[in-house]
Amino acid sequence: MSNHTVPVAHQFDDREQQKDASTLGMWIFLATEILFFGGMFMGYIVYR
Structure with missing residues (x-):
């Protein structure tokens, strides 16, 4: 193994x-990402 x-x-x-x-x-x-997609899924569920 080298020492570099x-x-x-x-x-x-x-x-x-x-x-x-x-x-x-x-x-x-x-x-x-969790906050973004969580908000998108919650918006979808609420306005569905």
Whole structure:
């Protein structure tokens, strides 16, 4: 196995910070999708 390090994007200090930011971003995305589609389904049920 090689000892080469994975480069991180310039706005992050280390790999852990980059991973935490991407995990938070995914959770925020999932939450907004749940709110959006939940609202659409509720609107459909109410006006059906």
